[in-house]
Amino acid sequence: MDTDSEDTSRPEVRASLSRALATAVVDLSAAGVESPRVDAELLAAHVLGVSRGRLLLVDSLRPDELSRFTALVAERAKRIPLQHLLGTAAFRHLELQVGDGVFVPRPETELLAGWGIEHTAPGSTVVDLCSGTGAIALSVADEAAPGRVVAVERSAAALSYLRRNAAAFPVVEVVEGDVTDPGLLSGLTVDVLLCNPPYVPLGTPVPREVALDPAEAVFGGSDGLTVIRPVIALAATLLRPGGVVGIEHDDGHGEAVPELLRADGRFTEVTAHADLTGRPRYTTARRA
Known part of the structure; x- marks a missing residue:
């Protein structure tokens, strides 16, 4: 048995979307963003490739999605316009x-x-x-x-x-x-x-x-x-x-x-x- 081979059977660890959104709202509020919840949800929807209304159907983020979302929230906290981040x-x-x-x-x-x-x-x-x-x-x-x-x-x-x-x-x-x-x-x-x-x-x-x-x-x-x-x-x-x-x-x-x-x-x-x-x-x- 080759113990050095990659274990592809290990399930991917996913992060809670609601927890990620809550953290983002706190960070954006602290940065003085006027609509932290709306902005956080729009950024999450952008990362997931869904409409904001469909976030209710999503419960988790893949590691790469969480990383992208966290990076976008950090940029928005610097007051980069939301529209620039969304394009x-x-x-x-x-x-x-x-x-x-x-x-x-x-x-x-x-x-x-x-x-x-x-x-x-x-x-x-x-x-x-x-x-x-x-x-x-x-x-x-x-x-x-x-x-x-x-x-x-x-x-x-x-x-x-x-x-x-x-x-x-x-x-x-x-x-x-x-x-x-x-x-x-x-x-x-x-x-x-x-x-x-x-x-x-x-x-x-x-x-x-x-x-x-x-x-x-x-x-x-x-x-x-x-x-x-x-x-x-x-x-x-x-x-x-x-x-x-x-x-x-x-x-x-x-x-x-x-x-x-x-x-x-x-x-x-x-x-x-x-x-x-x-x-x-x-x-x-x-x-x-």
Whole structure:
């Protein structure tokens, strides 16, 4: 008998999933993660290759799965964005590819996207400025029936993700461009224009996860309005009479952005909208 041969009959020692999740929740809570249980479950589901809802059907982890899960939890405890660890970000009905160099879409932006979808009639031309991953543009393409969606982004890194995410939507056209260029998309007539620009005023403290987003996608000058001002002027140029614009902004811009739209003189029906917490989040208007 060869005593040096590997014993393949020995059962694999598996770890308790519930115990691993409990440990992860403690570690993530101590690191200041806002939703430790949710994050731990999403990381476990990612490692196991199942949906979060199906974790209830799993009771244990193989040694290699436990090792991967523990490593991911350690990274999340360093406040690496959850979406970077998963490689995707959920947005409305979409799973978008994300990673270093592109702004991770936030749940509050789903409100602006929803407003845009509601105002997109069949066959409409829709423009999404500062598109990033394409979250707004692709949601409109996915949930409405536009004739054309133009997603504009200037960052080379973000464009890489945008093009990959947009590949499944033939109606979406990706354009490399700077939204502060008054000649951008010259000659195009637009029905709906949407924009989630960089709008955080410089010097404003942000969560550690947001600090890992590209600064050019987060900060909008000393008052947070450096990009919003030219976006308003561009919207007035591109929109057909009766067309609509929606712009997300900082919760401190609840009066400033509506006032900028009114002061332009080319918009009516200027309306401020709050997010689910009651904070000012985006403003809409109609081209006169």
